[in-house]
Amino acid sequence: xxxxxxxxxxxxxxxxxxxxxxxxxxxxxxxxxxxxxxxxxxxxxxxxxxxxxxxxxxxxxxxxxxxxxxxxxxxxxxxxxxxxxxxxxxxxxxxxxxxxxxxxxxxxxxxxxxxxxxxxxxxxxxxxxxxxxxxxxxxxxxxxxxxxxxxxxxxxxxxxxxxxxxxxxxxxxxxxxxxxxxxxxxxxxxxxxxxxxxxxxxxxxxxxxxxxxxxxxxxxxxxxxxxxxxxxxxxxxxxxxxxxxxxxxxxxxxxxxxx
Numbered sequence: 184x185x186x187x188x189x190x191x192x193x194x195x196x197x198x199x200x201x202x203x204x205x206x207x208x209x210x211x212x213x214x215x216x217x218x219x220x221x222x223x224x225x226x227x228x229x230x231x232x233x234x235x236x237x238x239x240x241x242x243x244x245x246x247x248x249x250x251x252x253x254x255x256x257x258x259x260x261x262x263x264x265x266x267x268x269x270x271x272x273x274x275x276x277x278x279x280x281x282x283x284x285x286x287x288x289x290x291x292x293x294x295x296x297x298x299x300x301x302x303x304x305x306x307x308x309x310x311x312x313x314x315x316x317x318x319x320x321x322x323x324x325x326x327x328x329x330x331x332x333x334x335x336x337x338x339x340x341x342x343x344x345x346x347x348x349x350x351x352x353x354x355x356x357x358x359x360x361x362x363x364x365x366x367x368x369x370x371x372x373x374x375x376x377x378x379x380x381x382x383x384x385x386x387x388x389x390x391x392x393x394x395x396x397x398x399x400x401x402x403x404x405x406x407x408x409x410x411x412x413x414x415x416x417x418x419x420x421x422x423x424x425x426x427x428x429x430x431x432x433x434x435x436x437x438x439x440x441x442x
Contacts, residue, residue, distance in 0.1 A: 209424070212417045212420050212421065213417070213421055215413055215414055216231055216232065216414060216417035216418040216420075217229070217231070218414070219414075220414060221413050221414075227414075231414045231415055231418040232418045232421075232422065234418075235415050235418045235419050236422070240403055240406075241403055241419065243395060243398055244398050244399050244400045245400060245426075247309070247395075247396065247398055247399050248377070248378070248399045248400045250309075251309070251312070251313065251316070251377050251399065252374060254313060255313050255316050255317060255373070255377060256373045256377065258317060259316075259320070259321055259324060259369075259373040260324070260366065260370050262321050262324075263321055263325050263369055264328060264359070264369075266280060266284075266321070266325050267324075267325050267328035267329045267331075267332055268354060268358070270284075270325065270332075271329065271332050271333065280325070283322075284322035284325045284326055284329075285322045285323065285326060286322065287318055287320075287322055288319065288320075288322060288323070292382055292383050292386055295315075296386040296387050299311055299315065299387060300387060307394070308396060309396050309397045311387055311397075312380055312383075312387070312399075315383040315387070316377060316380045319380075319383070320372075320373070320376040320379075323372065323376075324369045324372065324373065327368065327369055327372070328362065328365055328369060330365075331362040331365035332358055332362060335357070335358065335361055335362070339357060339361075340357065343356075343357055367434070370434060371431050371435075374427065374430050374431060374434075375427065378401065378423070378427065380399070380401070381399070381402065381405065384397060384399070384401075385402075385405075391405065391406050391409065392406075400419070404419055404420065407419065
């Protein structure tokens with residue numbers, strides 16, 4: 184059996200899992216969003232989408248989620264790049280940083296929320312939620328970019344140093360350009376992770392209706408689920424999926440033109 188055929192067979196279980204646990208459920212959600220009700224399968228057109236998008240809470244959640252992405256994704260990417268460059272250098276700091284990069288992903292959310300609540304006790308802004316996002320997920324970006332930076336041949340760095348290039352010139356002219364695709368993937372990962380901050384935010388505020396500045400799309404989805412409004416929740420899910428897809432596609436196209 185050829186190597187390419189073996190690789191295709193290895194990919195088959197993952198493809199079946201994606202089909203069964205992701206694509207088919209999403210198609211059912213898409214169906215729910217265009218019918219009158221869970222037990223009334225008459226076609227309703229875009230009625231649920233219009234009702235959802237005109238809802239003031241959805242509009243507020245939509246704006247807050249976009250603001251989170253705009254504020255946190257650039258910080259996430261810049262921080263991951265900077266800390267990954269530190270990890271590439273020899274020393275105690277880089278060794279410790281590599282060991283603790285993924286630690287936030289394994290710590291219990293309840294204990295972490297307690298610590299953040301003490302730090303941000305008097306803060307009336309979405310800063311605690313933004314901090315949760317950066318603290319928990321930046322380690323994944325550090326791991327990805329550290330691996331990418333390590334793949335660059337040391338001979339390239341050696342030649343640059345012989346030509347008199349300093350550390351900042353090497354980073355700007357060699358490391359970052361050669362790792363443009365991993366950095367792009369890190370940005371996409373940050374966009375996806377920005378929709379996964381609901382649990383910590385819910386534990387921090389302890390309510391389904393936090394302050395208006397922290398009411399995101401995850402809260403809106405959760406509240407529609409508690410109300411058993413499956414059609415509105417399905418329409419919101421489709422729009423959120425479309426939002427993520429558009430952000431990822433626009434970023435990819437922009438980077439492609441820049442290159």
